[in-house]
């Protein structure tokens with residue numbers, strides 16, 4: 001916690017966000033989420049696309065840029081079929097607000113797509129987004145198996161104080177989160193409605 005907070009030295013607001021995230025982790029991980037691990041038939045629910053998606057994001061696994069404010073987040077996991085078989089080559093397109101809650105609407109800052117590896121794994125380096133308007137912090141993502149339908153959804157952070165005020169928040173879209181040197185590591189497994 002101290003490490004993450006110190007590195008996120010962009011104001012008390014961001015530090016408070018991280019404190020909330022980590023404080024909620026141990027008590028809420030079980031109640032809020034099964035997201036590390038696939039349960040057959042338990043599909044990842046869709047969520048609103050929102051107004052800020054842009055097609056054509058660059059292919060990259062790190063959205064970090066020099067000097068980018070915010071707490072570093074390493075997010076990873078698997079993409080699975082409804083029977084929990086991995087989906088190699090699945091396409092994942094991430095987009096999010098920056099630590100202050102602002103989207104890049106002119107370029108592709110904090111936007112990027114990638115393809116799951118041969119074991120259906122993905123990995124993303126980014127920062128914890130800020131909330132905005134009535135929204136609690138979230139990361140948008142589209143996930144698609146090769147030749148499959150596109151799942152559009154959003155990921156949330158455990159224990160964030162704004163979760164309960166956001167009508168779009170869903171506990172089954174919360175990432176599992178743990179502290180690590182320099183930031184936090186999150187995991188979330190996507191289960192798609194494909195064979």
Ligand code: FE
Pocket residue numbers: 050052097135138140
């Ligand atoms: Fe959003």
